[in-house]
Amino acid sequence: MTTLTKAPTAPAPVSRRTKPWLSLIAVAFGLFMVGLDGSIVSIANPEIGRDLNASTAGLQWVTNSYLLALAASLILGGKLGDRFGRRTYYLVGVAGFTVASVAIGLSGSITGVIVFRAVQGFFGGLLMPNTLGILRAAFPPKKFGMAVGIWAMVSSVSTALGPIIGGLLVEHVNWESVFYVNAPIGVIALAVSAFVLPQSKNSTGRHRFDIPGIVLLAAGLVVMVFGVVKGETWGWGSAATLGTIAAGLVILVVFGWHETRVEHPLLPMRLFRNRALTIGTVLTAVNFFVLLGSIFYVMLYLQNVRGYTPVMAGVLTLPLSLASVVASPLGAALTDRFGPRLTMPLGMALQALASFGLLLLQTNSSYAVMWPSFILLGLGVGMIMAASSEAIVGNAPVRDAGVAGGLQATALQIGGALGTSVLVSLISSKAGATLYTSLTGAGVPAPLATGLLEAKDAVAMGVAPVSPDMTADIRSAVVDGAAQAFINGLHVAALTTAILCLAAAAVAVAGVRRGPSPTEGVAAH
Structure with a gap:
């Protein structure tokens, strides 16, 4: 009688998409691009003003349009990634941010710069939260802290390097190059990320997306941040500044109340427990x-x-x-x-x-x-x-x-x-x-x-x-x-x-x- 022996099962090959440190390297490129852009633009603003005959108010909106779009989209970007795929929305964010950066340099007018800066801010809102979301899903709890430390290092270094790189580009090339520099970084980020990032999301089944929550949160953040950025111009004690900030806070309070009454909230209030x-x-x-x-x-x-x-x-x-x-x-x-x-x-x-x-x-x-x-x-x-x-x-x-x-x-x-x-x-x-x-x-x-x-x-x-x-x-x-x-x-x-x-x-x-x-x-x- 022949005895059949079961062949030993070969261990499953380790995929590049299961290596968390490769995920960290991939998201570092996108994070570096956004951090660099956050501080590099301030160096270019004077030259933008001279070249495009922009007013002081116009130059303020080069920064403010980016801030407002970013503030309105950050939590939404994180929620979309959690539900539909963090890798997907990270890649969409990197691609959109890169294209918008090139469009800013090609725009040729202060209006174009302001509009594409807002577009850039929106895609930054899709990119940024999903960097941490990807790391949280990829790393075991005991190693997550060190991953966050490297994440924070990349963010800090890119922000601090902005003025140096921006100064060199403005002095020796032109102000458009401050935005064009995002193109090679973005292309590398897309190539590396598409190759190594795993997909992760929260499978909750089919349910309605919290559209009222999106509208309330975006409105509240935009109104409040608008009051903050205009405070210097209007005066911090003026009725316009205080009224705008207060209106934003009221909308955010309504948003918080709404989030406690829906089954699948945009921002679960239980987190704050x-x-x-x-x-x-x-x-x-x-x-x-x-x-x-x-x-x-x-x-x-x-x-x-x-x-x-x-x-x-x-x-x-x-x-x-x-x-x-x-x-x-x-x-x-x-x-x-x-x-x-x-x-x-x-x-x-x-x-x-x-x-x-x-x-x-x-x-x-x-x-x-x-x-x-x-x-x-x-x-x-x-x-x-x-x-x-x-x-x-x-x-x-x-x-x-x-x-x-x-x-x-x-x-x-x-x-x-x-x-x-x-x-x-x-x-x-x-x-x-x-x-x-x-x-x-x-x-x-x-x-x-x-x-x-x-x-x-x-x-x-x-x-x-x-x-x-x-x-x-x-x-x-x-x-x-x-x-x-x-x-x-x-x-x-x-x-x-x-x-x-x-x-x-x-x-x-x-x-x-x-x-x-x-x-x-x-x-x-």
Whole structure:
């Protein structure tokens, strides 16, 4: 009798689409493109204005149209990815962002630039949240923290490199190249992602999409962000600013109420039952309030007060980038070991120290006064990025990973928009209030100082209101006085961010529980 023996089953081959680290490499290209674009455009704005004869309001809309479209689409992009495929919507986002970038360079008019910047923002809203959604689905909980640390590092480095690359391109090529540079990055991102990314989504069966939720959320975010970005122009205490922001908040409250009454909400309110996720969202907003606001006024200081070129100003802030490279994986490792209750307040404390350090800046400060604050800011930003990303996306069930990524990205964008607008407004207010005494203290005759008060908006940007008919001594006195008025405003902005960081650190200590990162205990995969 013949005995049949069953042949051993060969192990299933390991597919490139099952390797999470390849997924991380793939999404890093798209993330780098969006991060670079977020900070590179500010360098190109003056040249765009000159070449296209754009008004100041037109240039503001180059940034604002992008911000509004991005804010309106981030959570929607995450939800679409969760339900229909994160890989699909990531690829759609990368392709659309790349095409829109090329279209901006080819547009030839300020209207075209504004329109395609809005298109770019919309596709960025599809791309960004699905980067974290893909990682949340690809990595096991114990390795997710380190993946987020590298994700945060890529985001921080690309944002910090923007001014350097932008300065080089504007100086040596043209402003259009600032947008064309996205084309090769986008093509590489598409090629690598199509080859290695696995598809992941939340199979919930057939149900109606939350269209009213989409409309309410988009309307609320657009109205609120519009109020924020116009606050500097309208005045922060004006009825228009306060009314617009309040209207946006009311719409968002209605959105929250609506989400609790539908079976399949766009943004499940149950996510906010997790305290670490909620506090992580708040700290993400504070983190980018401080980062983008501080970078904005530091760049004004370096270029307009100290006279450095855009490229040199970018090089001088390189310690910030390098510190964030170290801090992101370190923050992820510390969060894995000790939980966000350590890393969140530690990151905020480092940012507070950076802001207190910027209070030492004067009109002629040496670089030795600057670089410690740049390093502390980079360390704090990297640590908070890693800790808050894990607190938000790591605490969300895998089925809601894209929505959680959209939530984090929305907090990030709103925080950044608020930081730039609020801190510039504070600088403008203080610089305007002290301009007369700063000018006269520097030796400018009182009648001339009174006449120069009309130039307070320029002074708030670090620009001295000199004219060719001034004598050399008067010109020097005006430059010194205007610089001192700007420094007075810078100190108010730095003190504000320092206090805000300390308050955020206290909230993190009080609100986040002790123990290791909760990602290890997340169920509902």
